Amino acid sequence: MGYKKPSFIENMAEKLGIIPNLHKEGYQKFDGDMRHFTDEEVAQLYENFPPPEKWDNWVEYNPKVWPKKEKKTYQIVPTTCFNCESACGLTAFIDKETQQVKKFEGNPYHPGSRGRNCAKGPATINQITDPDRILFPLKRKGKRGEGEWERISWDEALDTIAARIRKAIKEDRRNEIAYHVGRPGHEKFMNWILQGWGIDGHNSHTNICSSGARFGYNLWYGYDRPSPDHSNAKFILLVSAHLESGHYFNPHAQRIIEGKMKGAKLATMDPRLSNTASMSDYWLPSYPGTEAAVLLAMALIILQKGLYNRDYLENWTNWQEYLEAKHSDKEVTFENYIAAMIEEYKEFTPEYAEKESGVKAKDIIEIAQLIGEAGERFASHNWRAAGASNLGGWAVARCLHFLSVLTGAVGAKGGTSPNSWNKFSPTQPNAPKAQKVWNELHFPKEYPLAFFEMSQLLPHFLKEGRGKMDVYFSRVFNPVWTYPDGFTWMEMFLDESKFGLHTALTPTWNETAFHADFVLPMGLASERHDINSYATHGGTWVAFRQPVLREAARRNGKPVEFTYQANPGEVWEEDEFWIELSWRIDPDGSMGIRKHFESPYRPGEKITIDEYYQYIFERVKGLPEAAKKEGITELQYMQKYGAFEIEKGESYKLNEKPLTEEQLKGTEINPKNNVISKNGKDIGVMVNGKAVVGFPTPSRKNEFYSQTMVDWKWPEYSTPAYIKSHIHNEVLDKTKGEYVLVPTFRLPTLIHSRSGNAKWLVEISNRNPIWMHPDDAAKWGFKTGDLVKMNTDIGYFIDKVWVTQSMKPGVVACSHHIGRWRRPQDKIGNRWATNTVNIEGDGNGGWKMNTISGIKPFESEDKDSKRIFWKDGGVHQNITHAVHPDPISGMHCWHQRVRIEKPSEGENYGDIFVDTNKSHEVYKEWLSWTRPAPGPNGERRPLWFKRAFKPDESTYYIDKKK
């Protein structure tokens, strides 16, 4: 189907050679055999993805020269996205001629993302070809942070680091070795490594991310993440923005809309009009930190109107324990339970909730009714948002789950399951035992209940002299920029007595890597191995991230030994790096480390990456059969399809799974609470005369009443409660221009500080003005575009105002992601997205940053770098935030009390000031609100609580250790 035949004139002119001949053979005619699908398939069009049997030789027309019919042959290799945590399926289209990845599409065999992606999926190709990417291992020249680098070999990096680790372990300074991770997502690989080294060396970003919600969920049912079954729901309530961000944005967004199209109603609680709120049937613009009050008001209505699920409450909550503990005067009957709950929450009338939150009482009543009517088909989610922003933010998830409990939606079809029910956990070769050390720089005594490492306090701990980090790895982790109080991080990074050797493992430059000793380039989505499994819906899957050029080389009969041999430059991947490093730490095996990293198939020899994954995939339920059917190994199956569906949406109500007779042998039943135990370990519970698994809590049920909270000195929170936030209206002096700043929200196009290397994403979003309601703007004399000085507890930043009807009055907001920077000495690094800034410290804790220039076009091998049409690179706000660790969950409470004012003469857009002495004071103030360990039996942490990289039980007892 080309254009018309040439006219007489054109024909003559072409024949005479006056103009190029565009009618030569092959120019406009296409081959009939190029159609890969039947007429019916073409009529349907949708999901005509290349069939796997053609993946090694897929022919399409080259769009760049179209309508010239030039064939392009691709090899299609699946992998998973490395932008947000969702790990959606991608397929790399590798040009067979050039052996370069040409584009990324979705992977229809990925059960989470189902062949579809968000904007960040296709933009992966930008990250691969970013002219500013780091292609070789680098070592700093000059002082740390000076910005001078030299290329080194992987051997030099490995040997230097290994020697230092070996020395620390031999000198029993195990707690001076740590791996600090931003983007995780390789399912237990690091447990294998770090526990193999015998260190308690894992530090995460979770406390600035999701540990608040995790804590709230965990208190109820021993699982720390929800897995809402949106597509089967009748009512969906989000304290999140899952139509644009969050875990797991694309998979969840697909299913929320699917549910909506099937008739579900959607309500979203958010002080600003997120895209999600905009798509909702109900937008509930709650005042930040009051979400729990609204949720409790809904709970009260459900209780009062009798809309609750009686069976579920009776069988699956620990109400007897609650009545005995808190209402010992009353008879233990179900009716008394309901009455007691109504009594307990009587103050949470819709009117009270409206007064607290600003959400209309009428909406609260209407939604509570709809939730009650939806019953088990009530899906809900809180991940970050309110849970990550407020003192007591963990109570939001707790109160939200309360609604799921009341309706019986926990684990129901169309309800909300624990994420672990929809998540695969691998079995690893030569798995090491739990470490016998406890690192108090990660889990200090002050925060016995902290759900994850107190990572945001690390620089303050170091400042106080609680310890040092002799060997520190930051892995796709950028605390200088992303964390609150980045200047304190910078101070500590610049002090070699605090951070001995800092190695940044990262695919792209970032503000933290500028302060490293080694910068080691690690692969992006299509350049590394990982396995992923996430609770995206009522089903379970495992996906395989793989270096696609390496896999293509293997298929083409030219296998390589190490991934960096196939990747661009010498970009490597962590998996092989860690195995290699582990062997170099313990080359002769005398330290007991090497043995964990030996091949399970070739005793005594180093495990290969293929062996590691083959070992795991052999143990995935159903995968050996699927592989056998195709006559390939389990690993080859995953290399081919990139994902495997382990279980398809039937894992509901797993708490009701009966214990097998085998399991029941030798068990005891606790007469008080019917909990079944075996060899001192709880394994189930008797419900209605049946022995079932239950939940992993002390009562094996949903714990409306938490004895744990009582035992650990927080009796006031023994039941779901509303905790007034640190930015509650009462604590703000509105007459002085004090506001709450919502600094957390994300855009669908960006991902923290990892997407500054994607030009198509930065092109869409590159500035971050302050959202302000017109009334507030008028009150303080601001108009859109005016500069505003945002004074935090420890300093200020100067941004521009964006007056909008999408912001709740009395609240201001500023998006995350934007305001990236580099210093004049950092010649390259995310130049699509970075302002050039000048940083000055006064040597006494005072730090100034100002913008020298905005984003500029630059010369590079990418023609687009000269076409940068934007200049405004936004402002870095997090660096002006103080640390606010919740005294219970440990979660950083992101919301900031700010005083807004007009900047004075001489102050400019992008100016930043911070006093780190003040930030240390704020740290101490929040620290003083904690109620430190020990708890019962001298424990440092409740034994039943999950912990990342859980150490040996012996380390849990503070005294014994001494």
Add this chain to the structure above:
Amino acid sequence: MKYGFIIDNRKCIGCHACTTACKSEHDVAVGVNRTYVKQIEKGEFPDTRRIFSVMRCNHCTDAPCVEICPVEALYTREDGIVDFDNNRCIGCKSCMQACPYDALYIDPDNNTAAKCNYCSHRIEVGREPACVTVCPEHAIIAGDMENPTTEISQLLARQAVKVRKPEKGTNPNLFYIDGDDASLVPEATDKSGPSLWNSQARGVGHFAKSAEKMMHTNGDVDLLQMTIDNDIQAAYQKKETENPNYIDVLTGKARRVYDTPDKGILWGWEVSTYVFTKAIAAGAFLIPFLAIMLGYEVSTTAKLWSAGISLTFLALTGLFLVMDLDRPDRFLNVLLRPQWNSWLVKGGYTITVFGLLVTVWGAMSFFNIKQGETILLWVTAIFAILLAIYTAFLFAQAKGRDFWQSPTLPLHMLVHSVMAGTAIFVITSLIFGNESWMSILKNTMIIALVVNLFTLVTELTITHPTTAAKTVVKMITKGRYKNLFWMITVLIGNLIPLALMFFGTGELVLVASAICVLIGILITEKIWVEAPQRIPLA
């Protein structure tokens, strides 16, 4: 078979995946887009909404871009897809004036027009467009609208749908379920400076080249001023606080929060100047022709001057036309790969034929050959009139620009030619001497000016059917062009010469009037070409 798109706004979450998937598939340059998601907000807190509209080529059944394209670079396939071939494109940008949807852009990689082509290279192998594949919500539905088994035809049968600008008669094949006029109608919201998340400081597309050239001059100079001359520049120059969008926020009126960078004014001074030189070229022939027809004796010298002036300004016209092309190297395509419905082609041939005829006439005059002169003069006159007015038909083909759809535009251009012709003879006669036939010049000029004022009044006062045209009129008479318009077009270009000729006498008065008239024409054409391009199409 007929392919179309549905954008299902019940599902679209505004994630921009379609945008990046398209960029990836086609390697679309930074700054320009084949598809994007316009975002507007409306209402007052808390009754506020953000509306997402996927914008792209509508694959119109009666595609104005195909009709105006001089070289068949844009064409409609048998399956309804409007595709393009950048090997033919000459970069004349007329498609960008014709498309009412702002779907096209100049690809800075090869300086040719480009747009969504429905991923026809994928359609050929049986796959759907890249945006459809990627969309997390399946909110973009592609398929054959004539096959009742396809999802798209079923949705079209069952759902209420909307198209953009149905009044344009283009018959778009992109339909919106739950489309909102606040977003689909460009005039419903004002174009402003920085959007919520992005901002523009430099030119894109056609202007990317000039932006690149200046990248090393001084990074902090706002290069926009030098590269794009349009409203968005004004919006930046104004404080953001004076932006219309800001005002709309306060009243709850719909306002844009995300938009792609402005592509700028694509037909610049080259085009308005070519209209001016073309008027002189035609007029320089028509005036002596008129004299001859009225029975005056026109000397050979005057004839040679006529032919000479005509050919000189015709050459300048050609030069400006070629200079305006983003692919000047391909200018011959207009004649050699002609698409006969395009007025650019008709115009190109008119210029060529007129040039030949005038050359022949000049040669005949030079060699004093009288035989057949009358016929030649008549034929040439027809081409001269065509030359004078064809641009009006070209502008009328530019369906995106409502103001150019005026029925008096041909008259406007013809009168300008007559005015220009008289003026040029008034001036050049100073050199080659007065002749008796030149007595008609003054009266011709007066009559032409009166007619010109009449067309001016008509074009600006006749009730305009669309807001876009009305806005242009406002822009000319009361807005940013008011000084140029009232001072130069009206006063210097028309009223002063009229007054001079009524009340004054003598050669100098006539010469002064002639100069005024020429300045008036040049500026009027500048306003007429530029102003309508300031109206956002999307």
